Amino acid sequence: MSRFAALDLTTLPDPSAIGVLDFDAILEARLVELEAQLTDVFEASKVSEIMALARNIAASPMRYLTEAAAARELYLENRINAALRSVFLSTARGDDLDQIGANRGVVRKVLDDSDPDTPVLESDAAFRARIQLVIEAWSPHGTEGSYVYWALEADDRVVDVAVYGPNHGLDPPIPPAEPKMVVLSSAGDGTADAALLDAVFAHCTTDKRRPVADKLSVVSAQIVPYAIEAVLYVTTPETASAVQASAQAAAEAFVNGRIRIGRKLYRTSIAAALNVQGVVDVELISPAADVDIGPFEAPHCTGITVTLQSITGGWRDV
Structure with missing residues (x-):
């Protein structure tokens, strides 16, 4: 389109200032800092005794306090990340x-x-x-x-x-x-x-x-009409209804994301969208070929039909 509209904001990485949230890493850093501070005040035997409580005894007050402090630090880092995202067009919500x-x-x-x-x-x-x-x-x-x-x-x-x-x-x-x-x-x-x-x-x-x-x-x-018809092969009939609902939602999301002028529809993309969790193979019946869309045309899906067929997977699915 233009130099601005051609930039896909979704491809931009997060700003480098946004940190990774990791409670375990924060907790470990606090324990290391605690041990360093204790070493300056107490003898080694006393430090080992206190750190044993902080590290190994889940019900000890020292452990509770350290975990609570780590949680508060995690919440603060999350707020900082949210604040950073709020000022960029690509990440603001x-x-x-x-x-x-x-x-x-x-x-x-x-x-x-x-x-x-x-x-x-x-x-x-x-x-x-x-x-x-x-x-x-x-x-x-x-x-x-x-x-x-x-x-x-x-x-x-x-x-x-x-x-x-x-x-x-x-x-x-x-x-x-x-x-x-x-x-x-x-x-x-x-x-x-x-x-x-x-x-x-x-x-x-x-x-x-x-x-x-x-x-x-x-x-x-x-308008160029087309319909989606597919057979999805699954090995677990017990979850067929959930798989079908997921595939139907994925197909609808695909269709809504392709409401564009001049954008060709590829069978491989449709099949990939239908290949949700639990699906082994996808047989795409319609469209029978890629849907060519000219510069003055736009696709319109007239219907989505998804059926499931159970197949035997053998010992690999045990």
Whole structure:
């Protein structure tokens, strides 16, 4: 997409300042420190007696005090880690992410306020993506990322956006200064209706958002339907219901993660998603081949059918 949107924040490592939480290591460090302090005050025999209580007698007051102190240190380190994560876009969550958004002038969307007490809010993942894109919206030159940002801002039903220009090498080519925007809706099968396309166009062509020379056109993504049908082979029929529920949830998560314009669907990825704990083999019946998705298309899953078949595993499953 753009230099900002192309950066996958999930691939970034944790900041080096975030420590590893290890109660046993903290406890051992405190015991070592205690022994060093005692050595400066008492004779070796007395130190050994006290350390025996601290290390080996689970019910001794010395052991209780040392473990309590180690636990409090662990809690403090966890709070420090949480505080560090709260200031980075890639790791902030909830209210902390709202604060980062506010710093850039981006507010979390309210998707459904029919119940004032429990409104449905934009997810952290979607909100984080808009915060990341807002820098693009500050550009006066009509970058790809700025068009995507303003399209996402236009209507809550916009779930994905793609913008193409002459540099994308499409056939037929996009003429200079005539960018074409493709919109995928969260409603129905993903087809954006005329009202949604009009709303996106109006929002993106407001003064100071669109370069004066751009002749923008907004179209709906063309929907490519597909269905998932698979047979999962298991060796323990007693856990079949749990395995099937897990596989169904994994398939739904896969489908929801692939609601994207221009993203090809691979059979290997679908099979990998279905290969949950307890599954020995996956026979993917549908789709029968990889689902090709063009630059103006988006996939739409029409149904998920997962059945289980028991097989004999032999002595290896004992």
